[in-house]
Amino acid sequence: xxxxxxxxxxxxxxxxxxxxxxxxxxxxxxxxxxxxxxxxxxxxxxxxxxxxxxxxxxxxxxxxxxxxxxxxxxxxxxxxxxxxxxxxxxxxxxxxxxxxxxxxxxxxxxxxxxxxxxxxxxxxxxxxxxxxxxxxxxxxxxxxxxxxxxxxxxxxxxxxxxxxxxxxxxxxxxxxxxxxxxxxxxxxxxxxxxxxxxxxxxxxxxxxxxxxxxxxxxxxxxxxxxxxxxxxxxxxxxxxxxxxxxxxxxxxxxxxxxxxxxxxxxxxxxxxxxxxxxxxxxxxxxxxxxxxxxxxxxxxxxxxxxxxxxxxxxxxxxxxxxxxxxxxxxxxxxxxxxxxxxxxxxxxxxxxxxxxxxxxxxxxxxxxxxxxxxxxxxxxxxxxxxxxxxxxxxxxxxxxxxxxxxxxxxxxxxxxxxxxxxxxxxxxxxxxxxxxxxxxxxxxxxxxxxxxxxxxxxxxxxxxxxxxxxxxxxxxxxxxxxxxxxxxxxxxxxxxxxxxxxxxxxxxxxxxxxxxxxxxxxxxxxxxxxxxxxxxxxxxxxxxxxxxxxxxxxxxxxxxxxxxxxxxxxxxxxxxxxxxxxx
Amino acid sequence: xxxxxxxxxxxxxxxxxxxxxxxxxxxxxxxxxxxxxxxxxxxxxxxxxxxxxxxxxxxxxxxxxxxxxxxxxxxxxxxxxxxxxxxxxxxxxxxxxxxxxxxxxxxxxxxxxxxxxxxxxxxxxxxxxxxxxxxxxxxxxxxxxxxxxxxxxxxxxxx
Ligand code: SF4
Ligand code: SF4
Ligand code: SF4
Ligand code: FES
Numbered sequence: 001x002x003x004x005x006x007x008x009x010x011x012x013x014x015x016x017x018x019x020x021x022x023x024x025x026x027x028x029x030x031x032x033x034x035x036x037x038x039x040x041x042x043x044x045x046x047x048x049x050x051x052x053x054x055x056x057x058x059x060x061x062x063x064x065x066x067x068x069x070x071x072x073x074x075x076x077x078x079x080x081x082x083x084x085x086x087x088x089x090x091x092x093x094x095x096x097x098x099x100x101x102x103x104x105x106x107x108x109x110x111x112x113x114x115x116x117x118x119x120x121x122x123x124x125x126x127x128x129x130x131x132x133x134x135x136x137x138x139x140x141x142x143x144x145x146x147x148x149x150x151x152x153x154x155x156x157x158x159x160x161x162x163x164x165x166x167x168x169x170x171x172x173x174x175x176x177x178x179x180x181x182x183x184x185x186x187x188x189x190x191x192x193x194x195x196x197x198x199x200x201x202x203x204x205x206x207x208x209x210x211x212x213x214x215x216x217x218x219x220x221x222x223x224x225x226x227x228x229x230x231x232x233x234x235x236x237x238x239x240x241x242x243x244x245x246x247x248x249x250x251x252x253x254x255x256x257x258x259x260x261x262x263x264x265x266x267x268x269x270x271x272x273x274x275x276x277x278x279x280x281x282x283x284x285x286x287x288x289x290x291x292x293x294x295x296x297x298x299x300x301x302x303x304x305x306x307x308x309x310x311x312x313x314x315x316x317x318x319x320x321x322x323x324x325x326x327x328x329x330x331x332x333x334x335x336x337x338x339x340x341x342x343x344x345x346x347x348x349x350x351x352x353x354x355x356x357x358x359x360x361x362x363x364x365x366x367x368x369x370x371x372x373x374x375x376x377x378x379x380x381x382x383x384x385x386x387x388x389x390x391x392x393x394x395x396x397x398x399x400x401x402x403x404x405x406x407x408x409x410x411x412x413x414x415x416x417x418x419x420x421x422x423x424x425x426x427x428x429x430x431x432x433x434x435x436x437x438x439x440x441x442x443x444x445x446x447x448x449x450x451x452x453x454x455x456x457x458x459x460x461x462x463x464x465x466x467x468x469x470x471x472x473x474x475x476x477x478x479x480x481x482x483x484x485x486x487x488x489x490x491x492x493x494x495x496x497x498x499x500x501x502x503x504x505x506x507x508x509x510x511x512x513x514x515x516x517x518x519x520x521x522x523x524x525x526x527x528x529x530x531x532x533x534x535x536x537x538x539x540x541x542x543x544x545x546x547x548x549x550x551x552x553x554x555x556x557x558x559x560x561x562x563x564x565x566x567x568x569x570x571x572x573x574x575x576x577x578x579x580x581x582x583x
Numbered sequence: 584x585x586x587x588x589x590x591x592x593x594x595x596x597x598x599x600x601x602x603x604x605x606x607x608x609x610x611x612x613x614x615x616x617x618x619x620x621x622x623x624x625x626x627x628x629x630x631x632x633x634x635x636x637x638x639x640x641x642x643x644x645x646x647x648x649x650x651x652x653x654x655x656x657x658x659x660x661x662x663x664x665x666x667x668x669x670x671x672x673x674x675x676x677x678x679x680x681x682x683x684x685x686x687x688x689x690x691x692x693x694x695x696x697x698x699x700x701x702x703x704x705x706x707x708x709x710x711x712x713x714x715x716x717x718x719x720x721x722x723x724x725x726x727x728x729x730x731x732x733x734x735x736x737x738x739x740x741x742x
Contacts, residue, residue, distance in 0.1 A: 161637065168637070170637070170639035172647075184624050580638075
């Protein structure tokens with residue numbers, strides 16, 4: 001369809017935009033940034049906060065984020081009346097806001113704070129508002145909600161209900177008593193929240209944040225009796241740099257390894273090693289299921305948000321889940337067995353810290369089945385944001401720090417592991433190994449572009465030897481649900497499916513650096529960060545998991561063979577049906 | 584018990600009849616309020632499941648509109664008039680006393696399900712201010728010190 005172009009004038013600047021563009025977007029084209037607060041492109045376009053008002057000649061000021069541009073329209077975005085109007089909104093918002101910027105987790109990356117600065121709003125109490133005194137909900141292992149800082153923009157509500165298709169939070173009551181909560185006074189951990197953290201990364205302020213576990217890590221590092229091993233996930237390296245001013249999409253793998261060492265970890269391993277290990281086990285499981293008539297489609301199990309979603313909302317697919325633990329859990333199990341034996345360290349003295357792009361991993365690590373002999377595979381999970389905080393607190397100059405490698409034994413990885421962080425990456429990595437295992441021939445081209453990209457649901461048919469293997473990839477639990485609905489109805493049929501809970505995969509995980517709604521209008525973080533991973537893959541000497549030499553050693557010296565007895569004991573797990581509400 | 588089964592069957596019928604219409608939640612909630620006299624947690628969960636919406640949505644609507652009550656009303660509904668005449672004559676102190684004696688906030692129901700305390704607008708008995716009503720029976724010219732006696736009378740009544 002041909003797009004009709006229209007032309008309008010904004011603050012004296014003429015712009016041409018396709019029909020259907022909002023005035024907010026049109027203004028950006030004219031080089032004018034209209035302030036916003038509730039607007040979240042494609043997700044929360046509800047015109048609620050009225051921060052973005054403009055004068056379009058209509059009787060009242062209009063919210064530009066929901067105002068369609070019209071041909072010949074003349075718009076003013078910055079009159080004295082508008083400035084006053086916006087200032088007033090902010091002052092009213094502040095009057096009920098718990099203002100603690102000095103210590104707030106979002107300080108310097110807070111959309112409210114930034115607006116106040118830019119629009120010259122004083123932080124005093126112009127309207128001495130009566131404040132609702134909300135209890136902070138920190139009972140979830142992953143998510144903390146502090147309604148005293150909530151600006152009622154509803155971005156979290158929209159993401160949870162419409163993108164993730166979960167909807168465990170929503171507005172309750174009305175007027176002054178309006179709050180974003182779970183129904184019936186339930187806390188988040190009593191609801192079927194999947195811990196994905198998508199609400200956090202889309203909140204403009206400090207009302208939502210991850211459960212901070214850095215104190216636990218500092219304590220471990222200070223404990224002379226503990227041998228502390230750290231492992232960062234693939235997607236962390238693609239985003240950590242943003243916290244230190246690197247442009248989005250810069251990979252900081254070497255600097256990250258050095259910073260972790262400086263923080264005092266005894267060993268700096270890589271979850272990428274665990275990702276290669278996962279592929280060995282998962283590809284074997286897939287081949288077994290195909291040849292022995294096992295349950296198909298097999299669905300990946302790396303994403304704990306997805307796992308909880310499946311256990312709660314689609315329990316009829318539990319048998320389809322791969323029994324493989326996720327990469328960092330596999331790594332944890334290997335650190336406390338293989339590594340401990342090899343180094344002759346008492347595994348009870350070892351603590352494993354995982355740095356993850358994900359808040360759901362905090363929940364996963366606490367699942368009772370994720371361990372053996374009374375030891376958890378992983379002791380503490382911190383997010384990318386928490387690691388950045390630790391690096392800053394330790395006074396490490398991340399920009400100046402030289403690059404270094406991970407420690408050997410469990411530090412080597414292939415390109416297949418790196419791309420785990422993007423939607424389609426696990427699928428591609430598994431295909432690289434499954435193809436060569438099944439056909440016994442080398443792949444001419446290891447890249448499977450059919451399963452790349454940020455489309456919510458991707459499908460492909462891959463020729464492996466004589467058979468056509470049909471696969472699908474979904475990211476975001478909303479999309480996952482749609483895909484599973486089709487399978488339930490019998491409309492679709494696949495052999496292998498990859499699902500990740502967060503839209504775009506781990507690069508856009510709930511534990512990643514937070515990007516403002518304004519910046520998201522210009523850039524797609526899912527694309528930019530994934531680019532860093534695919535580049536790193538291309539630069540790797542080895543790009544297939546089964547070529548990883550340290551993995552080969554692990555199998556010959558310790559595990560035996562993929563899918564063998566030891567693997568099943570340490571690297572595989574099981575799942576359970578979960579209720580919608582727990583009292 | 585069978586009565587409650589019957590009520591849920593009635594609600595199910597209502598849900599089935601409205602299920603595929605957009606905006607069904609509001610009329611279903613209104614119907615449920617009529618059937619049960621309130622939209623309690625169980626009723627809301629039933630509606631959420633029946634309509635395929637989240638409990639968050641149901642609860643959000645139910646708490647937004649004043650017409651819905653979330654808890655069943657007590658056996659005795661105590662309404663204290665806060666109209667101007669009564670207010671001037673101290674009906675707030677009556678309300679506070681009731682709240683203290685019953686150990687519930689205004690709008691609340693005692694855990695034994697016996698009393699619900701409400702504040703209302705003018706009951707039209709200004710000559711007797713301050714006034715309260717218990718299940719239609721009017722008590723006038725009240726002072727806080729007579730409240731415990733009145734409540735005791737109702738507590739003593741056998742079910
Ligand atoms: S949410 Fe923003 S404005 Fe509020 S205290 Fe935190 S940094 Fe300051
Ligand atoms: S963590 Fe995910 S499921 Fe839980 S409230 Fe936030 S968006 Fe919803
Ligand atoms: S918690 Fe954050 S995202 Fe959710 S409504 Fe409040 S301010 Fe907006
Ligand atoms: S109304 Fe446009 S940003 Fe909130």
